Protein backbone atom coordinates (compact mmCIF):
# COMPACT_ATOMS: atom_id res chain seq x y z
CA UNK A 1 0.00 0.00 0.00
CA UNK A 2 1.31 3.48 -0.89
CA UNK A 3 2.50 5.53 2.06
CA UNK A 4 1.56 8.78 0.34
CA UNK A 5 -1.19 10.59 2.27
CA UNK A 6 -4.56 10.52 0.57
CA UNK A 7 -5.20 14.05 1.83
CA UNK A 8 -2.66 16.60 2.97
CA UNK A 9 -4.10 19.91 4.19
CA UNK A 10 -1.63 22.57 5.28
CA UNK A 11 -2.99 25.68 6.98
CA UNK A 12 -6.09 25.27 4.87
CA UNK A 13 -8.32 28.30 5.35
CA UNK A 14 -11.88 28.00 4.08
CA UNK A 15 -14.76 30.40 3.74
CA UNK A 16 -17.05 32.32 1.42
CA UNK A 17 -16.34 35.51 -0.53
CA UNK A 18 -12.79 35.55 0.79
CA UNK A 19 -14.00 35.57 4.43
CA UNK A 20 -12.83 32.60 6.53
CA UNK A 21 -15.47 30.73 8.54
CA UNK A 22 -13.02 29.02 10.91
CA UNK A 23 -9.38 28.85 11.92
CA UNK A 24 -7.01 27.15 9.43
CA UNK A 25 -6.88 23.35 9.53
CA UNK A 26 -3.85 21.12 8.97
CA UNK A 27 -4.09 17.35 8.74
CA UNK A 28 -3.00 14.33 6.78
CA UNK A 29 -5.11 11.28 6.04
CA UNK A 30 -3.13 8.12 5.28
CA UNK A 31 -4.51 5.26 3.16
CA UNK A 32 -6.77 2.88 5.06
CA UNK A 33 -7.58 5.42 7.79
CA UNK A 34 -10.50 7.60 8.78
CA UNK A 35 -10.34 11.18 9.96
CA UNK A 36 -13.36 12.88 11.52
CA UNK A 37 -14.12 16.59 11.57
CA UNK A 38 -15.97 17.58 14.73
CA UNK A 39 -17.21 20.94 15.96
CA UNK A 40 -20.31 22.92 16.81
CA UNK A 41 -23.04 23.69 14.27
CA UNK A 42 -21.74 26.31 11.88
CA UNK A 43 -18.10 25.81 12.87
CA UNK A 44 -17.04 25.12 9.28
CA UNK A 45 -16.87 21.32 8.86
CA UNK A 46 -18.92 21.17 5.66
CA UNK A 47 -16.97 24.10 4.27
CA UNK A 48 -13.69 22.23 4.86
CA UNK A 49 -15.17 19.18 3.09
CA UNK A 50 -16.20 21.34 0.12
CA UNK A 51 -12.68 22.73 -0.18
CA UNK A 52 -11.17 19.22 -0.02
CA UNK A 53 -13.53 18.19 -2.81
CA UNK A 54 -12.58 21.18 -4.97
CA UNK A 55 -16.10 22.61 -4.81
CA UNK A 56 -14.83 25.75 -3.11
CA UNK A 57 -11.58 27.65 -3.65
CA UNK A 58 -9.60 27.87 -0.38
CA UNK A 59 -9.20 31.34 1.13
CA UNK A 60 -5.64 30.36 2.07
CA UNK A 61 -3.23 27.49 2.62
CA UNK A 62 -3.33 24.40 0.44
CA UNK A 63 -4.86 20.97 0.12
CA UNK A 64 -3.65 18.01 -1.91
CA UNK A 65 -5.71 14.92 -2.60
CA UNK A 66 -4.00 11.74 -3.84
CA UNK A 67 -0.76 13.67 -4.22
CA UNK A 68 -2.03 16.52 -6.36
CA UNK A 69 -3.64 19.91 -5.94
CA UNK A 70 -7.39 19.39 -5.96
CA UNK A 71 -9.13 19.66 -9.31
CA UNK A 72 -12.59 18.14 -9.24
CA UNK A 73 -12.83 18.42 -13.04
CA UNK A 74 -9.92 16.05 -13.46
CA UNK A 75 -11.04 12.51 -14.39
CA UNK A 76 -8.51 10.86 -12.06
CA UNK A 77 -9.92 12.84 -9.14
CA UNK A 78 -13.55 12.14 -9.92
CA UNK A 79 -12.99 8.43 -10.38
CA UNK A 80 -11.15 8.02 -7.09
CA UNK A 81 -13.11 10.32 -4.81
CA UNK A 82 -16.69 9.53 -3.82
CA UNK A 83 -18.67 11.97 -1.72
CA UNK A 84 -22.03 12.13 0.02
CA UNK A 85 -22.77 15.69 1.04
CA UNK A 86 -26.29 17.01 1.23
CA UNK A 87 -29.73 15.62 0.57
CA UNK A 88 -30.69 17.43 -2.60
CA UNK A 89 -28.46 15.56 -5.00
CA UNK A 90 -31.21 13.73 -6.90
CA UNK A 91 -32.58 13.47 -10.35
CA UNK A 92 -36.27 13.85 -9.52
CA UNK A 93 -37.38 11.78 -12.53
CA UNK A 94 -35.11 8.77 -11.89
CA UNK A 95 -36.09 5.86 -9.67
CA UNK A 96 -34.00 4.58 -6.78
CA UNK A 97 -32.65 1.69 -8.87
CA UNK A 98 -31.95 4.00 -11.82
CA UNK A 99 -29.88 6.33 -9.60
CA UNK A 100 -27.72 3.46 -8.45
CA UNK A 101 -27.43 1.89 -11.89
CA UNK A 102 -26.48 5.21 -13.49
CA UNK A 103 -23.81 5.80 -10.85
CA UNK A 104 -22.38 2.28 -11.15
CA UNK A 105 -22.38 2.24 -14.95
CA UNK A 106 -21.04 5.79 -15.14
CA UNK A 107 -18.04 4.62 -13.13
CA UNK A 108 -17.50 1.53 -15.27
CA UNK A 109 -18.63 -1.04 -12.68
CA UNK A 110 -18.78 -4.53 -14.19
CA UNK A 111 -21.97 -6.49 -13.51
CA UNK A 112 -23.78 -3.31 -12.49
CA UNK A 113 -27.19 -5.05 -12.28
CA UNK A 114 -25.95 -7.40 -9.58
CA UNK A 115 -24.05 -4.67 -7.75
CA UNK A 116 -27.17 -2.49 -7.70
CA UNK A 117 -29.37 -5.35 -6.44
CA UNK A 118 -26.89 -5.95 -3.61
CA UNK A 119 -26.79 -2.26 -2.72
CA UNK A 120 -30.61 -2.07 -2.69
CA UNK A 121 -30.74 -5.03 -0.31
CA UNK A 122 -27.92 -3.71 1.88
CA UNK A 123 -29.61 -0.35 2.35
CA UNK A 124 -33.14 -1.75 2.75
CA UNK A 125 -34.30 -0.20 -0.50
CA UNK A 126 -35.30 -3.29 -2.50
CA UNK A 127 -39.01 -2.63 -2.01
CA UNK A 128 -38.49 0.95 -3.13
CA UNK A 129 -36.36 0.20 -6.19
CA UNK A 130 -39.02 1.57 -8.55
CA UNK A 131 -39.89 4.60 -6.39
CA UNK A 132 -38.95 8.17 -7.24
CA UNK A 133 -37.00 10.09 -4.56
CA UNK A 134 -40.04 12.24 -3.78
CA UNK A 135 -41.87 9.09 -2.65
CA UNK A 136 -39.20 8.12 -0.11
CA UNK A 137 -38.97 9.03 3.55
CA UNK A 138 -36.10 11.33 4.51
CA UNK A 139 -34.20 8.39 6.02
CA UNK A 140 -34.73 6.33 2.87
CA UNK A 141 -33.42 9.22 0.76
CA UNK A 142 -30.36 9.32 2.99
CA UNK A 143 -29.90 5.59 2.44
CA UNK A 144 -30.15 6.12 -1.32
CA UNK A 145 -27.41 8.77 -1.24
CA UNK A 146 -25.14 6.55 0.84
CA UNK A 147 -25.78 3.58 -1.46
CA UNK A 148 -24.92 5.76 -4.46
CA UNK A 149 -21.67 6.80 -2.79
CA UNK A 150 -20.74 3.17 -2.16
CA UNK A 151 -21.90 1.54 -5.38
CA UNK A 152 -18.93 2.94 -7.31
CA UNK A 153 -15.15 2.45 -7.03
CA UNK A 154 -13.15 4.90 -4.91
CA UNK A 155 -9.96 5.43 -2.92
CA UNK A 156 -11.40 8.20 -0.77
CA UNK A 157 -14.88 8.51 0.66
CA UNK A 158 -15.97 11.96 1.90
CA UNK A 159 -19.12 12.02 4.01
CA UNK A 160 -20.92 14.96 5.58
CA UNK A 161 -22.81 13.82 8.69
CA UNK A 162 -23.70 10.45 7.14
CA UNK A 163 -25.60 9.48 10.30
CA UNK A 164 -28.30 12.07 9.66
CA UNK A 165 -31.83 10.64 9.76
CA UNK A 166 -30.66 7.01 9.87
CA UNK A 167 -32.29 4.64 12.33
CA UNK A 168 -30.11 2.93 14.92
CA UNK A 169 -29.74 -0.31 12.94
CA UNK A 170 -28.61 1.54 9.82
CA UNK A 171 -26.21 3.70 11.83
CA UNK A 172 -24.62 0.50 13.14
CA UNK A 173 -24.46 -0.91 9.64
CA UNK A 174 -22.88 2.27 8.32
CA UNK A 175 -20.21 2.11 11.02
CA UNK A 176 -19.37 -1.49 10.07
CA UNK A 177 -19.34 -0.57 6.40
CA UNK A 178 -16.84 2.24 7.02
CA UNK A 179 -14.61 -0.06 9.09
CA UNK A 180 -14.64 -2.48 6.13
CA UNK A 181 -13.80 0.41 3.84
CA UNK A 182 -10.63 1.02 5.84
CA UNK A 183 -9.75 -2.68 5.97
CA UNK A 184 -9.88 -2.82 2.19
CA UNK A 185 -7.43 0.09 1.98
CA UNK A 186 -9.93 2.90 1.45
CA UNK A 187 -9.76 6.19 3.32
CA UNK A 188 -12.62 8.09 4.88
CA UNK A 189 -12.99 11.78 5.71
CA UNK A 190 -16.22 12.50 7.54
CA UNK A 191 -17.89 15.28 9.45
CA UNK A 192 -20.00 13.92 12.28
CA UNK A 193 -21.87 14.75 15.47
CA UNK A 194 -22.28 11.07 16.38
CA UNK A 195 -19.98 9.83 19.18
CA UNK A 196 -20.73 6.17 18.37
CA UNK A 197 -19.77 6.58 14.72
CA UNK A 198 -16.68 8.51 15.72
CA UNK A 199 -15.61 5.81 18.18
CA UNK A 200 -16.28 2.97 15.75
CA UNK A 201 -14.69 4.43 12.64
CA UNK A 202 -12.28 7.31 13.21
CA UNK A 203 -8.54 7.02 13.83
CA UNK A 204 -8.03 10.74 14.50
CA UNK A 205 -10.16 13.85 14.56
CA UNK A 206 -9.87 17.54 13.86
CA UNK A 207 -11.79 19.93 16.06
CA UNK A 208 -12.89 22.74 13.75
CA UNK A 209 -13.34 26.05 15.55
CA UNK A 210 -13.28 29.84 15.31
CA UNK A 211 -10.10 30.54 17.22
CA UNK A 212 -8.14 27.36 16.61
CA UNK A 213 -8.58 24.08 14.79
CA UNK A 214 -6.59 21.20 16.21
CA UNK A 215 -5.96 17.48 15.95
CA UNK A 216 -7.55 15.36 18.66
CA UNK A 217 -7.42 11.72 19.63
CA UNK A 218 -10.71 9.90 19.13
CA UNK A 219 -11.25 9.80 22.91
CA UNK A 220 -10.80 13.58 23.16
CA UNK A 221 -13.06 14.11 20.16
CA UNK A 222 -15.77 11.97 21.74
CA UNK A 223 -15.41 14.06 24.90
CA UNK A 224 -15.70 17.22 22.79
CA UNK A 225 -19.06 16.00 21.46
CA UNK A 226 -20.60 15.69 24.92
CA UNK A 227 -23.21 18.31 25.93
CA UNK A 228 -21.62 21.54 27.08
CA UNK A 229 -18.15 20.68 25.76
CA UNK A 230 -18.27 22.76 22.57
Ligand SMILES: Nc1ncnc2c1ncn2[C@@H]1O[C@H](COP(=O)(O)OP(=O)(O)OP(=O)(O)O)[C@@H](O)[C@H]1O
Pocket residue numbers: 016021039040041042043044045046047048191
Ligand atom coordinates in the same frame (compact mmCIF):
# COMPACT_ATOMS: atom_id res chain seq x y z
N1 LIG B 1 -22.84 29.26 0.81
C1 LIG B 1 -22.52 29.96 1.90
N2 LIG B 1 -22.27 31.28 1.84
C2 LIG B 1 -21.91 31.99 2.94
N3 LIG B 1 -21.79 31.45 4.17
C3 LIG B 1 -22.03 30.14 4.29
C4 LIG B 1 -22.40 29.33 3.18
N4 LIG B 1 -22.58 28.05 3.61
C5 LIG B 1 -22.32 28.08 4.93
N5 LIG B 1 -21.99 29.33 5.34
C6 LIG B 1 -21.63 29.73 6.70
O1 LIG B 1 -20.35 29.17 6.98
C7 LIG B 1 -20.28 28.77 8.34
C8 LIG B 1 -19.84 27.32 8.42
O2 LIG B 1 -20.87 26.53 7.84
P1 LIG B 1 -20.68 24.94 7.66
O3 LIG B 1 -21.87 24.47 6.93
O4 LIG B 1 -19.34 24.68 7.10
O5 LIG B 1 -20.73 24.49 9.18
P2 LIG B 1 -20.77 23.00 9.79
O6 LIG B 1 -19.67 22.93 10.80
O7 LIG B 1 -20.76 22.00 8.71
O8 LIG B 1 -22.16 23.04 10.55
P3 LIG B 1 -23.25 21.89 10.92
O9 LIG B 1 -22.67 21.10 12.06
O10 LIG B 1 -24.42 22.73 11.34
O11 LIG B 1 -23.51 21.09 9.68
C9 LIG B 1 -21.66 29.05 8.94
O12 LIG B 1 -21.58 30.23 9.69
C10 LIG B 1 -22.56 29.21 7.75
O13 LIG B 1 -23.58 30.12 8.03
